[in-house]
Amino acid sequence: MSGKSGASEISLKQSLRKIEYPSSAKDALNKIVDLICGRITSIKNMDLALDLMAEFVFLEIDRRGHKRGFPLTPLIELQLIELLYEYFNNMSNESARNTVFLSIFSGTTAIMRLGVLTKLVSVAIAIPSATILSSASAWMQQLGNTSQNSCKLAEGLIQDYFYFYNPNTSSINLVPSISPQFTANFLTAVTENYFNFTKRECIFPPKVLMESVTTWVSENPGLCIAAQQKQAVLPPGAIAMEATTPIAGLLRWTVLAPINKQDSQVYGDLHLALLNSIIEIPKVTPPKAIYAQHLTGPINPILSYVNDLRNKQELKLDQILNEDNLQLALDRYAQAIQVIYSVNAVYGHVDDLFHQLKLLPFNKLMSIVISTYKKNKVIIL
Structure with missing residues (x-):
């Protein structure tokens, strides 16, 4: 044989x-x-x-x-992208389509083929294909929507749609209605690329991207959890990976904006939109919308900011505690934690989250949030 x-x-x-x-x-x-x-x-x-x-x-x-x-010549690459677009767009069997999509752009070859994938997804946004965006969403989830490959795909799409075109007049703003699952996974990857203090260089999102993200979240309160609401259709026996929502990442942006001289009206608008989105999260047991550890992201950057104020500007403790940008950041952080906890949207080591929040400089609202959590725990026990 x-x-x-x-x-x-x-x-x-x-x-x-x-x-x-x-x-x-x-x-x-x-x-x-x-x-x-x-x-x-x-x-x-x-x-x-x-x-x-x-x-x-x-x-x-x-x-x-x-x-x-x-590498592929520009002509051959164009022919390949056109072929893949037509092929995937016309595959009606979702399980088969996702299987082939994940195999073609698998983890081992994804780095080599990422340029082709980015152009394919870019075309699927320009000439809208909910079918291809759905498979791209499944790909992001299975590889991890905060993985290096997902973040590079997001980076390429941002280059295409937020640097070279006016996003207000381009098809990118239709994506939340065409494929909310893809948009949610895209947003999660995008949050990893900005306000990320674990990287060598911390960069901030361009204004046009901020405006679009704010509009999307404001107009679609359920958008941030869309990828968790509908599981990708995979071949029999395959385990669907749970999506990480962009909520914690976007909150990191709005909380850290004031202390990084990025504060403008758009960050305030995004913060309000996020709070409204969190309130709308349907209650499930156990909760799965936001992982507690992801919410600790702003803590170290805030503590570093306080150290800079103390060492570089030689401010006294009361001057630091009353510094406007610091208090605005802490107010936003406390608001978010309170709303997330009140709607039971957080899972994981919640005790550890509140323990770490105690490390922050004094903020009236945050102290109320922490003490309320303590009281509720005592009542439950």
């Missing part, structure tokens, strides 16, 4: 090599679907599918299996 299957593999590859690109890529895709979505799947079938992707779809290897030392 193995001899026959080996001969058929060689025959298949030889026949594909006689066809011109991109027709060869389309025929290869058809075979890839059969191999990984058929009733009987095997490691051998998956290996062959991966070979076909590398040689005939992405032209990454030659017929001997050696890596090509040059």
